[in-house]
Amino acid sequence: MQIMTPSSRLIRATLLATVLSGALALPALADPAGPPVLTVSGEGSASAAPDIAVVSLGVVSEADTAQAALAANAKDMNAVVDTITGTGIEKKDVATSGLFVEPVYSDPAKDPSGQSTITGYRVSNQLSVRIRDIAKSGPLLDKVISAGANRVNGISFEIGKSEGLRDAAVKAAIAEARRRAEIMAEAAGVKLGPIQSISANEGGGPPVFRAMAMKDAMPPSPSPVMGGTQEISANATIVYAISPR
Numbered sequence: 001m002q003i004m005t006p007s008s009r010l011i012r013a014t015l016l017a018t019v020l021s022g023a024l025a026l027p028a029l030a031d032p033a034g035p036p037v038l039t040v041s042g043e044g045s046a047s048a049a050p051d052i053a054v055v056s057l058g059v060v061s062e063a064d065t066a067q068a069a070l071a072a073n074a075k076d077m078n079a080v081v082d083t084i085t086g087t088g089i090e091k092k093d094v095a096t097s098g099l100f101v102e103p104v105y106s107d108p109a110k111d112p113s114g115q116s117t118i119t120g121y122r123v124s125n126q127l128s129v130r131i132r133d134i135a136k137s138g139p140l141l142d143k144v145i146s147a148g149a150n151r152v153n154g155i156s157f158e159i160g161k162s163e164g165l166r167d168a169a170v171k172a173a174i175a176e177a178r179r180r181a182e183i184m185a186e187a188a189g190v191k192l193g194p195i196q197s198i199s200a201n202e203g204g205g206p207p208v209f210r211a212m213a214m215k216d217a218m219p220p221s222p223s224p225v226m227g228g229t230q231e232i233s234a235n236a237t238i239v240y241a242i243s244p245r
Contacts, residue, residue: 035241037196038188040181042238044172046165047231050157053137056097057144058126058151066101066121073123076148083147084129087140093130100124126153132160157230165232170200173236181240193241200236 059080061073084094101123108116131137134157141152159165185192 035193035243036190038181038184038190038192038240038242040177040184040238040240041235042173042176042178042180043233043235044169044174044176045231045233046168046172047229048159048165050159050228050230051132051134052158052160053131053134054156054158055129055131055137055141056126056153056155057129057141057149058098058124058153059149060122060124060151062104062120062122064120066123069121069123070101073125077125077127079147080127080144080149083143084127084140087136087143089129089131089140093132095128096126097128098124098126124151126151157228159230162232165230166202166234169202169232169234170236173200173234174198174238177236177238181238185240185242188242189245190242191245193243196239196241198236198238200234202232202234 057080059073059076061069061076063069063072081094085091101121103118104120104122105116106119108114111117129140131140137155145152181192
């Protein structure tokens with residue numbers, strides 16, 4: 001005859017509770033696989049002619065002293081800014097993008113001791129000008145050159161209201177993903193079910209065109225500025241649940 005002590009009964013009850021709790025937990029561990037899915041991607045794009053030109057231009061001045069170079073630069077730059085705003089461009093579309101003061105050194109090859117010395121100072125003042133009518137870009141460049149601008153560093157183009165263009169690119173990418181999904185499902189002999197997830201994002205950006213080199217003389221006619229076409233691209237990914245046909 002086996003005598004159960006209080007401690008042995010406690011151990012046996014604990015073991016039984018552990019076994020039962022493990023048995024009850026087994027169904028929860030069996031995580032059935034979800035429905036089979038088909039993942040497809042598509043690309044789309046939309047293009048339009050830009051309507052805004054962003055020009056980077058500036059004035060470079062040299063003098064014997066830094067103060068004299070700054071004074072000369074300020075005089076010419078004020079004339080350039082007055083010319084720009086005089087064409088109807090608002091001040092909010094004109095911004096300083098850089099101001100540099102640096103010494104100018106002599107050519108050491110022309111010195112008997114091979115040393116270079118400071119011969120003066122150079123001041124560079126750069127502006128970024130947003131022109132909201134591309135047709136005015138050429139005439140404006142000619143005017144600011146006459147006013148004292150002697151650097152045109154580059155030009156880029158934008159679309160003022162590009163939201164519609166971006167939306168069109170996303171729609172085209174989603175439509176392409178759906179088309180591919182239908183082709184793949186038919187080829188695989190399956191049926192497309194509900195969409196499990198969908199995502200889209202934009203890619204690409206506006207082209208940038210570098211301006212032509214400056215000429216010593218004024219051109220006889222306004223400088224041609226052509227914006228070309230801006231294209232915005234997008235890609236989309238769709239996950240479909242699928243089932244046999």
